[in-house]
Amino acid sequence: MRYILRRLGLFVITLWIALTVNFFIPRLMPGNPAEAMMARFRGRVNPSALKALEAAFGINTQKPLIEQYFDYLGNTLTGHFGTSLTFFPQSVGTVILQALPWTLGLVGVTTILAFVFGTLIGLVAGWRRGSALDSLLPPVFVITGALPFFWVGLLLVLLFSVTLSVLPNDGAYDVTLAPGWNMDFIGSVLTHAILPAATILIISIGGWILTMRNNVVTVLADDYIRMARAKGLSNTKIMYGYAARNAVLPNLAGFAMSLGFVVSGAILVEYTFNYPGVGYMLLQAVNNQDYPLMQAMFVMITVTVLVAVLICDFLTVALDPRARTEG
Amino acid sequence: MTSATAETTETTAPKTNRRPSGSGMAIWRAIRGNGKALAGAILLFIFLVAAIFPQLFTSVTNANDRAYALSLPPSSAHPLGTTSYGQDIWAQLVWGTRETLVVAVVAGALASILSVLIGVAAAYLGGAADDLLSLLIDVFLVIPAFPLIIVIAAYANGGNLAIIIVVLVITGWSYGARQLRAQALSLRRRDFLESARVRGEGWFYIVIFEMLPTMISLIAANFLGAALYAVLTAAGLQFIGLGSPSSQSWGTMLHWAQSAEALQTGQAWWVIAPGLCIALLGAAFALLNYAFDEISNPALRPVRRNRRNRVRK
Numbered sequence: 001m002r003y004i005l006r007r008l009g010l011f012v013i014t015l016w017i018a019l020t021v022n023f024f025i026p027r028l029m030p031g032n033p034a035e036a037m038m039a040r041f042r043g044r045v046n047p048s049a050l051k052a053l054e055a056a057f058g059i060n061t062q063k064p065l066i067e068q069y070f071d072y073l074g075n076t077l078t079g080h081f082g083t084s085l086t087f088f089p090q091s092v093g094t095v096i097l098q099a100l101p102w103t104l105g106l107v108g109v110t111t112i113l114a115f116v117f118g119t120l121i122g123l124v125a126g127w128r129r130g131s132a133l134d135s136l137l138p139p140v141f142v143i144t145g146a147l148p149f150f151w152v153g154l155l156l157v158l159l160f161s162v163t164l165s166v167l168p169n170d171g172a173y174d175v176t177l178a179p180g181w182n183m184d185f186i187g188s189v190l191t192h193a194i195l196p197a198a199t200i201l202i203i204s205i206g207g208w209i210l211t212m213r214n215n216v217v218t219v220l221a222d223d224y225i226r227m228a229r230a231k232g233l234s235n236t237k238i239m240y241g242y243a244a245r246n247a248v249l250p251n252l253a254g255f256a257m258s259l260g261f262v263v264s265g266a267i268l269v270e271y272t273f274n275y276p277g278v279g280y281m282l283l284q285a286v287n288n289q290d291y292p293l294m295q296a297m298f299v300m301i302t303v304t305v306l307v308a309v310l311i312c313d314f315l316t317v318a319l320d321p322r323a324r325t326e327g
Numbered sequence: 328m329t330s331a332t333a334e335t336t337e338t339t340a341p342k343t344n345r346r347p348s349g350s351g352m353a354i355w356r357a358i359r360g361n362g363k364a365l366a367g368a369i370l371l372f373i374f375l376v377a378a379i380f381p382q383l384f385t386s387v388t389n390a391n392d393r394a395y396a397l398s399l400p401p402s403s404a405h406p407l408g409t410t411s412y413g414q415d416i417w418a419q420l421v422w423g424t425r426e427t428l429v430v431a432v433v434a435g436a437l438a439s440i441l442s443v444l445i446g447v448a449a450a451y452l453g454g455a456a457d458d459l460l461s462l463l464i465d466v467f468l469v470i471p472a473f474p475l476i477i478v479i480a481a482y483a484n485g486g487n488l489a490i491i492i493v494v495l496v497i498t499g500w501s502y503g504a505r506q507l508r509a510q511a512l513s514l515r516r517r518d519f520l521e522s523a524r525v526r527g528e529g530w531f532y533i534v535i536f537e538m539l540p541t542m543i544s545l546i547a548a549n550f551l552g553a554a555l556y557a558v559l560t561a562a563g564l565q566f567i568g569l570g571s572p573s574s575q576s577w578g579t580m581l582h583w584a585q586s587a588e589a590l591q592t593g594q595a596w597w598v599i600a601p602g603l604c605i606a607l608l609g610a611a612f613a614l615l616n617y618a619f620d621e622i623s624n625p626a627l628r629p630v631r632r633n634r635r636n637r638v639r640k
Binding site for chain 1: 363462465466468469470471472473474475477478479481482483555559560562563566567568569581585590591595598599602603605606609610612613614616617
């Protein structure tokens with residue numbers, strides 16, 4: 001219970017720090033970039049939207065900083081992110097809601113695939129320690145884990161889109177198709193997702209394999225494994241029921257780190273493939289100097305990551321008695 | 328009374344004061360004996376030479392000059408061809424090594440210094456200070472760093488090198504700090520530290536001369552991890568156009584290649600070469616890092632005696 005409370009506390013504090021940083025970055029930057037943005041958009045958006053922007057960035061306002069800060073916190077927590085300038089007159093919230101499902105689908109599915117396959121391969125490698133598989137895999141995956149996401153994406157494009165022209169490399173679906181629940185559209189979504197997903201999978205699976213392999217190696221030296229052998233349990237039972245179950249728990253706890261890694265990679269992958277998810281929108285906002293959209297995207301990504309980490313924490317508590325007692 | 332304590336310490340000192348081995352020599356021996364580490368060290372050495380003496384590899388002195396015919400295929404004059412802007416790709420590659428390595432080494436070193444300071448301080452001070460510092464570490468661990476970096480770089484209007492390095496350090500220290508805190512905690516009650524305390528050494532001496540030398544392989548691993556993170560993140564930033572567009576680096580090369588649609592126009596080398604260099608440098612850091620992991624955690628070393636394995640089957 002104490003563990004859960006602590007993790008909840010961490011969630012709230014991290015969120016608060018992220019929001020505060022988000023609030024102060026534009027105000028601390030030299031040369032007031034927000035004002036420059038406003039000048040660019042004057043005349044192109046309506047005056048009331050500009051007024052709201054001025055309020056959001058603390059320009060021409062009599063309100064003291066502290067009051068601006070609490071207004072901002074209130075607005076952010078109630079989901080009022082203001083108006084996007086790139087996609088005017090859509091609100092930032094609408095743009096986010098359009099982008100979020102693509103990212104959640106792409107990153108969510110690939111992360112789960114990477115976790116499942118990586119853990120299984122790592123288990124086998126650790127179990128057959130010193131085998132050909134085990135001596136070959138770690139160096140290979142140490143290297144794949146250090147590859148730049150966007151470059152792997154570009155290589156896949158070169159191979160499958162440019163040279164073989166079998167897979168699309170642009171967007172999330174064929175724009176000539178009308179979105180809907182029919183086979184054509186779903187097929188198009190899937191084929192468009194293959195290359196971005198493969199990129200993330202190739203790079204992120206190595207981390208799971210290596211940590212799982214190392215956890216298994218450590219766990220195998222424990223007494224309860226020797227006990228299980230002494231009892232004459234079958235190898236399969238020891239491998240899955242004893243070694244795997246204990247080795248997978250630290251892996252789950254390491255999820256937080258890997259998630260940040262995958263999210264940063266996903267931003268680059270979405271950019272490389274023009275995949276219309278949150279990362280792509282974030283960079284669109286950056287290129288158009290659309291600061292309200294950019295900041296909202298940052299908040300959105302942070303909240304998503306924090307929620308995922310929290311879910312992981314709860315899972316760890318549910319699965320691991322040690323986490324419940326240690327506090 | 329005091330003399331008695333001094334006497335007992337003196338007599339026990341030779342036995343208990345022996346630190347767990349781990350010094351510069353040990354690391355060198357470990358690198359030589361470990362295939363992964365050796366491969367990583369050789370790669371890193373080649374890049375170091377290219378960064379310090381680029382003239383050894385190319386006669387071009389200003390690689391960003393648009394001095395040649397556009398989009399030439401590879402030839403003896405231009406080993407990797409030229410870009411659509413008329414720059415020699417091989418020369419850009421060689422001259423780009425320097426900035427990439429500087430970012431890696433400086434950001435990596437500063438981030439590891441920060442992790443050592445915060446991680447060891449948390450473990451050594453304990454109590455409320457530890458709680459506070461641990462919280463700080465946890466917060467920085469879960470905040471998604473890359474989006475934050477993008478936001479900062481966007482407001483800084485395409486960061487120059489210094490800004491990029493500062494941001495990389497701020498976002499890159501937390502993982503190492505957590506590992507170092509854990510190891511420092513496990514050291515805290517060891518005999519050799521107790522005896523140093525009984526000898527009356529100050530905390531500064533104990534931390535610098537007693538604790539840090541025993542943690543050297545973990546610190547080295549952290550430096551490599553932070554350097555790897557810096558290389559990949561800086562390249563990503565430059566690739567999406569948030570670096571300085573006129574800088575000489577591999578990420579910037581990829582940015583221009585992507586905006587000139589090099590893949591679609593058949594200039595594959597423009598994309599493959601800089602990415603391959605980033606990948607090789609990343610591999611060098613990762614291989615060395617993995618080797619240090621094996622050194623600091625003997626349980627992970629490749630088994631030499633296969634006796635137990637045979638019994639299992």
